[in-house]
Amino acid sequence: MKEHINHLENIKFEELIIGKYVCVMPGNYILSNKNIITINDLANHSIIALDPISCPAEMLRIYDNIRNYNPNDIKYFCDHPKTICTMIKRGFGVSLLVPYETNESISYGIALNKNYETKEIKSFIEIAKMTCFIEN
Incomplete structure (x- = not known):
């Protein structure tokens, strides 16, 4: 980086x-029919985030924006995108991975x-x- x-x-x-970042979620998730996901859309949904130690600085800024908007939305931290995808498949929440609406x-x-x-x-x-x- x-x-x-x-x-x-x-x-x-x-x-x-x-x-660009994408919002990853199961195909049947309540937000899956949207073309673009905003920070408002993510309110009160469980977010699965990359571990702040291993994620890009750009992603940390997005996580900070989410925390500022709704501090309780980030529920889990993982050290690898594959772990995040497994958790998403099991219904634990959604995640932002590398179009989520952001200037980052x-x-x-x-x-x-x-x-x-x-x-x-x-x-x-x-x-x-x-x-x-x-x-x-």
Whole structure:
């Protein structure tokens, strides 16, 4: 994650794609017929969140917004998205994973040594950017 390498002088972050968050829930969930989920829609629903220690800073800001809106909505914390998906399948709640309506986005990229940029590395990054492109 970009925020984890900002303090490293010889390392730079090369962004590959910017992703959006999605609200994950069972197909028969009360909110599943909505095209876009807002923070208001999530009020009084059990939220399953990624562990704050291992989740991206962008996601922490979203969790803070949810907590500010309704402090009791985040019921569970998990350390892996697969665990969250299992809990959702079992009816424990909904989660925000990487379109939930928010101005936050998440940057996916590669960290590399600024002093060791070869043409092969530059080519790899360009190919990765083309391969990672996803239309909204």
